[in-house]
Amino acid sequence: MTKREFCAELREKLSGLTQTQIDEWVSFYGEIIDDRVEEGVSEEEAISAMGTVDEIVMLILREVPLSKLVKEKIKPKRRLRAWEIVLLALGSPIWLSLLIAAFAVAVALYASVCSIIVSLWAVFGSLVGCAVGGVAAGVFCFCFGFIPSGLVFIAGALVCAGLSIFMFFGCREATKGILWLTKKTVLGIKKCFVGRKERA
Structure with missing residues (x-):
């Protein structure tokens, strides 16, 4: 070439x-x-x-920026004819409602995925909290002579600490995944706005 x-x-x-x-x-x-x-x-x-x-x-x-692509795409390349304006006005209840519905569905899907990520991090935080609380409760029991109960709390704290480590790596990868998906989605949307010649 x-x-x-x-x-x-x-x-x-x-x-x-x-x-x-x-x-x-x-x-x-x-x-x-x-x-x-x-x-x-x-x-x-x-x-x-x-x-x-x-x-x-x-x-x-x-x-x-995506906003510049959208602005350039929707900017009319020529003055609209009278019949085109009439058609747009008459069809606006249909195409506008469909556009809003599609946007709402896209936002809802993305919000659902993000809520899953937030939930995973919440579980991680809960496991860390349980681990810290279990250690504190175990020490408290040991101090007052409740050895069996203290051992149970310490054992539970160790289990929660171990699970929190695995959960951290899982949450981190899930977060990376949603960020990657977001970038690819935005890039795909941008791609739709370029590479196509406008008809006169």
């Missing part, structure tokens, strides 16, 4: 961004290619070292 082909494909796949942003990113990567060529590397090798165009687009999307 030559620099011209690379820049053309990158420009096409960034079509959801503003023209200024597209020009800046294409110019940025074009300069990188030029710098590598000046170092004695061929255009094909320089482009290959940067990765595929799709990979570069994903890197760019991580830097672009």
Whole structure:
């Protein structure tokens, strides 16, 4: 792939961004290619070292706020005709309610997943609290001569402490998972806003 082909494909796949942003990113990567060529590397090798165009687009999307993509997407490219405005007004009770319902479902699903994470951390906190409380109760029993009861409390505290260690690692991985899922979801939404040419 030559620099011209690379820049053309990158420009096409960034079509959801503003023209200024597209020009800046294409110019940025074009300069990188030029710098590598000046170092004695061929255009094909320089482009290959940067990765595929799709990979570069994903890197760019991580830097672009979702709000800017949405704003650019919903901004009309031309003035709406009278019949289009009428259709939008008449259909608004349907498409607006569907849009709100879809948004509510998405938020509810995400909130449910987050509530599971919070619940897991709450269980971890409870186990830690039981471990600390068990040790305190065991020491108290030992001080007043209730040896059997003290042993039971200490044993229970050790069990809770052991479970809390496993629970901590589980909670940590679950939290990492939800953060990864959130990033992938946002990135996927961003991807829907770019790479598609608008019809005139």
